[in-house]
Amino acid sequence: MEPDSIAGLDSKLLDSKQATGQPKLEIKQSRIGLWDFFEEIEVDRARFALAPLLQKLHEVAECLPYLARMFKDVLSVPGCAGLMMIYVATQLGEAIVPAFSIWFQGQFLSITQAAIETRTVDKERLFFIATGQLACTVAEFFLARIQRKVSTPLNGRIRRWWALHCFHAHARLDHPTFMKSDVKRQLNEIADNYWGQSVIWCTLDLVFGLVSIFMKLVAQALVLVQVLRGQRDGPLLVILTLASEGIVHAARLPFFQPVRVWLAKNVNADYTRMRGWKDVITYNGYRKEFVAGNLAEHATSEYKKAAARVGDDDSEWNELEFDILWPLPSIWSVFNQPLLQLPQFAFILRAAQSPTSIPLSLASLSLVQDAAREFAWSFRVIVNSTWNIESRLTSVKRMYEVVEIVNEIPDGKVPFPEEASQIRHGVALEFRNVSFKYPGTDRYTLRDISFSVGPGQLCVIVGANGSGKSTILKLVTRLYDPDEGVILLGGHDIRTLKLHDLRQALSVLFQDYTIFPLSIRDNIAMGDPSSSDDDDRILRAAKLAGADTVVDKLPEGYNTYLEPSVSIQYSGVREGQTTFTGRKVDYKPLKEAAGIKPSESTELSGGQMQRLAVARTFMRSVVQEDSTVGLLLFDEPSAALDPAAEHDLFERLRNLRGNKTMLFSSHRFGNLTKHADLIMYMDDSGIRESGTHDELLKADGEYAKLWKLQAAAFV
């Protein structure tokens, strides 16, 4: 289907673009398979605009200091300087050796020519040339081998250093900053790993490659001059060869290939449904409900119906994209070959006109042409690589910028507490007229919240789903800062306290707690990194949280990984495939030999997982007698626990009363609320009622209503 322009689409935007000196744009729409394809077309695009070239140069210049810094950093990585010197030396060797090879080839041709003409051979020279040629071949072989040998450990060392840099760049970011889409993009960019090669290695390789090819160009030019010396009509042949190669290559040079900006949108509902069903049967996360819902037959029939309606158009976008990126060759490509043979034609014609003026032998003719072609090719490689260098260097710049991203939550300066004894028996918490909207939203999640909890007191927040209970806990931990009002801990505005100290004084269990893809031991230990080697403490935390009985039943106990990040790798041969000897491939013996269970991950129930999460919280706050924690925050800590486990948990926590300040968000009444010093009932972003259990029952408001509702269920 021929593209047709969408009249009036975004015309306002186009006007404003023109006003700022940008080329005028038109958007063309076409249908490719089941996709609507939109592409920007620069209407008045100059064939070769200088401005983008200058812009590119400017960007490259901006990146150069980062490149210098990268070289300095890489050289300071232990063991890299020596390897890098060897690597550079081999690159230079690879640049020069081909020129020598061409020179020896020329010498060989001239000695052959002399032998034919004079019937004598200068044996010494012939031996010298043969040795030289052999030496070149051997040198090329060894240079390539050495380069390969050196590049593996060099890349490895750089990659390790680089991985640490990236790890630090990721680890230092706070929650709102990490969630920003442009930061995510930037982090993704620096994490790019091209088949095990980091951005740094690719950049180094590109820079060295450029230097090497430039040297090759110079060496080839010198050889060409040497070969041409004394050859009449040689320069004419060189010019003709370079011109014909130049014309053919020029069309492929990046200046003449416009940057294509496009998007494609699927417009077929059946295709979307087909893909949806395919995901349902493919991914782990859907399997439980898929099986429980008895969906196999339904899924197959729905998929079949959708596939039938889609018919032959079911190509994936990347199949279709190939045709866009690599369109059919143009008619001009037919003329490439004759164009490349132009020099020979010219020579034949010249030979026909005046045979005596042709001094070059056929051998020299071919040598000169080969050298000129190599020269043209090297030139093209240089242009292409230089064209890409800007994007490579920009990656280097970004990788250094990423560690300078300013966190959204600024650090405070005041150490907290001044003395550990100040918070040993809990710490006071106060919200003063706090209002808060989540970044990117217009609605207040909390509006004008004020309350205060004394040291060692127990406070429970209850209320409807989405009323803002968890958000209060997030603000105390400074995952976010309020838009208005102040939060005080021990009388200090928490924004003034050092973030590390603040978080050290808190212990928090979120509702959507995470079990990290680490061993159970590590998962519990990270509750208190300072005693992560203390197995006794880990065991005690697990026991107090009721997690010990769960862990003891696992074959690998505390070393169990619930969701390992590294999965087992299998050969590409399919289970059940028949081998040459007629054997059916079966992985079972291999699995048994390797001690692999049928399922690679270990599943725990929701309540068992919650016990692990509670154990992590206890690691720092409950187990440790000399705990530096003054405030415990729990968001629905018992949501998944059975009644006995919940009772035990609350019993333990109640024993801490007077020793720690505790703030709970909960939907459960009774166990906790009866003992609370303060209950806050939240609704619609604000605190509607507050007081003790008895006070709120007397008030007979919403809390009393909910309490009676829950109590009635047990009558």
Ligand SMILES: Nc1ncnc2c1ncn2[C@@H]1O[C@H](COP(=O)(O)OP(=O)(O)OP(=O)(O)O)[C@@H](O)[C@H]1O
């Ligand atoms: N990261 C976020 N970005 C935007 N809005 C959010 C975010 N997290 C929560 N919200 C919104 O803020 C409101 C309060 O959420 P919050 O989790 O504090 O409620 P909650 O009282 O703890 O609810 P529940 O009882 O269901 O746990 C909800 O409307 C929720 O949709």
